[in-house]
Amino acid sequence: MALRFTASQVSVIGAAMTPYRADDIRLALLRDFPEALSDRSPADLGARVRSEVARFLELGFRRHEHVHMLVAWSLLTEAPTPDAQTEAALREALANGEPEDWRFALARRAVMRAADR
16 A cells, blocks of 8 residues: 655655755765856855755656756756746646646656757
8 A cells, every 4th residue: 555645745745855865865966966066165056056956846747867866957057947937837737636747747858948049
C-alpha cells in the first residue's frame, strides 16, 4: 500500500527538506559550474539556491533532478527561469494535477525558447 500525503503534509515535508536539498544542489552546482559561479559569494549563492529550491518546490517539483536542473537554469541564464507566463502555466498545471514530468517538460521548453532569443 502506497503512502498518500495531503497537500498540506507535502508542504510541511517540503519546507523541512528545503535547506538540505538546497545545500546538496549548491554543492553540485559549484562542482559542475565552478567558473560560472566563481563571482558569487558563498552566502549569496546559498541564499539564492535556497530561494530557488523553495520556489520550485512550491510549483510542485519534488524530484531532485528536476529541482536541480531548474535551479541551475535559473542561476546560469540571464532571463528569469521560468518566466512569469510559464510560471503561471506551471501553477495552473499543478492545480489541474498534471504529472511532474509533464510540468518539467513545459519548463524546459520555456528555457529553450528563452535561450534561442
